[in-house]
Amino acid sequence: MKLLYYPGCTVKATATEYEKSALGVLKEFGIDVIELDRWICCGVYHGLTRDTAYQTVAPIRNLIWAQSQAEKLSINNNYLLTLCSMCYNTLKSAHLRYLKDENIVKRIKAYLNDEPEYKGNINVIHFMQVLKELVGYDKVKEKLVNNLKGLKVAPFYGCMLLRPREIAIDDPENPQMMQDLLRILGAEPITYPYVNQCCYGYLVTRRPDLVWKRNADITNSALERGARIFVTTCPLCAYNLLEGQKNAFGDVKLPVFYESELVAYALGKYEYLKDDRLSMLKNILDGVK
Amino acid sequence: MSEETYDALVIGGGIAGIESALTLADMGFKVLLVEKEPSIGGKMALLSKVFPTLDCASCISTPKMASAYHHPNITLKVYTEVLEIYKQGEGNFEVLIREKPKYVDPQACTACTLCEKACPVIVPDEFQFGLRGRKAIYIPFDIAVPKKAVLDIKNCIFCGQCERVCPTGAINFLDEPKEYKVKVHSIILATGYKLFDPLKKPEFKFGQFKNVITSMQMERLLSPTSPYEGILKPKDGGEPMKIAYFLCAGSRDLKLNYPLCSQVCCMYSIKQAQLLLGALPLADVYIFYIDIRAFGKGYEEFYQQAKAMGVNFIKGQPSLLDEKSDGTVVVTYWDSNDNQFKVDEFDLVVLSVGLWPNGDIAKVFKNAKLELDEYGWIKRIDENGNPVKTSIEGVFVAGTASGPKDIPETIIEANAAASQAAKYIIKYKR
Numbered sequence: 001m002k003l004l005y006y007p008g009c010t011v012k013a014t015a016t017e018y019e020k021s022a023l024g025v026l027k028e029f030g031i032d033v034i035e036l037d038r039w040i041c042c043g044v045y046h047g048l049t050r051d052t053a054y055q056t057v058a059p060i061r062n063l064i065w066a067q068s069q070a071e072k073l074s075i076n077n078n079y080l081l082t083l084c085s086m087c088y089n090t091l092k093s094a095h096l097r098y099l100k101d102e103n104i105v106k107r108i109k110a111y112l113n114d115e116p117e118y119k120g121n122i123n124v125i126h127f128m129q130v131l132k133e134l135v136g137y138d139k140v141k142e143k144l145v146n147n148l149k150g151l152k153v154a155p156f157y158g159c160m161l162l163r164p165r166e167i168a169i170d171d172p173e174n175p176q177m178m179q180d181l182l183r184i185l186g187a188e189p190i191t192y193p194y195v196n197q198c199c200y201g202y203l204v205t206r207r208p209d210l211v212w213k214r215n216a217d218i219t220n221s222a223l224e225r226g227a228r229i230f231v232t233t234c235p236l237c238a239y240n241l242l243e244g245q246k247n248a249f250g251d252v253k254l255p256v257f258y259e260s261e262l263v264a265y266a267l268g269k270y271e272y273l274k275d276d277r278l279s280m281l282k283n284i285l286d287g288v289k
Numbered sequence: 290m291s292e293e294t295y296d297a298l299v300i301g302g303g304i305a306g307i308e309s310a311l312t313l314a315d316m317g318f319k320v321l322l323v324e325k326e327p328s329i330g331g332k333m334a335l336l337s338k339v340f341p342t343l344d345c346a347s348c349i350s351t352p353k354m355a356s357a358y359h360h361p362n363i364t365l366k367v368y369t370e371v372l373e374i375y376k377q378g379e380g381n382f383e384v385l386i387r388e389k390p391k392y393v394d395p396q397a398c399t400a401c402t403l404c405e406k407a408c409p410v411i412v413p414d415e416f417q418f419g420l421r422g423r424k425a426i427y428i429p430f431d432i433a434v435p436k437k438a439v440l441d442i443k444n445c446i447f448c449g450q451c452e453r454v455c456p457t458g459a460i461n462f463l464d465e466p467k468e469y470k471v472k473v474h475s476i477i478l479a480t481g482y483k484l485f486d487p488l489k490k491p492e493f494k495f496g497q498f499k500n501v502i503t504s505m506q507m508e509r510l511l512s513p514t515s516p517y518e519g520i521l522k523p524k525d526g527g528e529p530m531k532i533a534y535f536l537c538a539g540s541r542d543l544k545l546n547y548p549l550c551s552q553v554c555c556m557y558s559i560k561q562a563q564l565l566l567g568a569l570p571l572a573d574v575y576i577f578y579i580d581i582r583a584f585g586k587g588y589e590e591f592y593q594q595a596k597a598m599g600v601n602f603i604k605g606q607p608s609l610l611d612e613k614s615d616g617t618v619v620v621t622y623w624d625s626n627d628n629q630f631k632v633d634e635f636d637l638v639v640l641s642v643g644l645w646p647n648g649d650i651a652k653v654f655k656n657a658k659l660e661l662d663e664y665g666w667i668k669r670i671d672e673n674g675n676p677v678k679t680s681i682e683g684v685f686v687a688g689t690a691s692g693p694k695d696i697p698e699t700i701i702e703a704n705a706a707a708s709q710a711a712k713y714i715i716k717y718k719r
Contacts, residue, residue, distance in 0.1 A: 173490070173491045173492050174491035191497060192611075193494065193609060193610055193611045193612070194609075194611070197609065217611075221611050224613065224614050
């Protein structure tokens, strides 16, 4: 199965381990990931402007390019894969806004007159959804080589995959998607209240003190319930969780892994993991056995 | 199969059904009172006190329960369900009812509780809302009417212990359900409400954090027949020193598509807060609210009294709950008076759960349509002119079956429905 892929800036810059492991895992399940020829920032940069038309231009431009490339390569499943939660949220909500609000369509067309028209049928899909809906957790189970038995994991969705409700990949108040997969891998996901909460995101640029405190609270809550690592699929959450611990405690008490890294390890495909990450994970697993 | 005739059928043996049945019976009509649980009394019999007078709830309801049981004009069927109702012209209903097997002969049972003591099976007690266990053979609660044991066959392991100890030989494992038809001239629906299930809002962490309980559980803790004989935290059995109430849990909630106000939560929470200050003199009570709706006579004074007693009222809704290892619940909330987020720790969190519809009864009407409103409450066809009238002529509704309301209003409606039913019976009885 061919899947068009929108990377976004973060997985190319800071979260390279996420891209490497996620694309590797998908390859294992026979998914042929094709990166877009052209892509720009998803548009999250303008996320907080009051004018929603302003937020919509960049994501729609990306979706138009995805549409053109799908036509060129005659891929007709309309999926557009994203790894970063922020990109998922921005692209998907822009798509919905475009379908719903004629006024916005009229206004942004003035900026997009050099592009073909967006037909509104690109289905932005997140890595977790691909694993659950296109691959299927049963298939994952069949291929497992390593068991993560005894590893207590604090899953952290962050807010971008779950809110607003219309684009949520799972029940926003009680998400289970990540936990289900973790249980299949043999790990033990803990239940703690911050699982679907915000890491305070880009507030880190203006009020880092608040973000450090917030992520220290999250870490303490997870530590109290015996977690050994965090697992997330959002590069921004991963950054805040790590930096928050460093700044609040002086060291990292709970390392942060991406869900795809754990899957890659459980599949026995160490080549998709970075060396330092692999040895860290092995150390932790030795500790719990 | 015998076919008996009654003037009226009252479905539901809560306070509304009991009151309607008593009023009709006192007028001289023959009444069949049907209750699906093994005891009548409904939710009111399980409450501690009533607002705003702080009278004992069971002292009001038990005399009524007892007189309904003993009244010569009332035939009481507990543990019984109505399966089908056919309307055959005005003043003529044919009803199919099923008596569930109790596996205990009620005539022989003396409520000596020997069987309860002998039974080895322990399951959560639904009449104590899971705060305590009960046996598989059990007497529903201390003030149950009729006070007879029933055997819960789903949890029974057929060890035969109860049969061996029963001094009157009342236990009969071969008991079977009895189905039969009755003819009635009129029907009163007093099927009541069900409590909002807090698991529908996982953000309240009910079921995850042990020290998050519902207001009905607190009601049991405060009542004279309390399961713990005191107010204790479920997590460690200690006395709570700081208690929070979250109002509007499952009411006025657009996320649940349920915008109705449950009408009683503000007042019962204020009542419980006052009782808690009496029971635990050193405890602090905090009530988180959207609005305090103290609308009835004496209610506003009751609210002011709670304030004067030192109950803390915080305008704002809690947003995030966390639990410490000792069970303390850490609550992050928005304080609308100070316009800022605050964090506070509570030993016990009580969810003031709302009243939700219990509209299953509509299904039993086979050849007439009982209309429900958009949320599932029985629809009042003439909301202002005749609030006990339903979409079926001759079928009346009393109490919380038609929407959330408090006890005095329920009793007023029960009597209104009884008088409307009497008028109807006299008109059509041939």
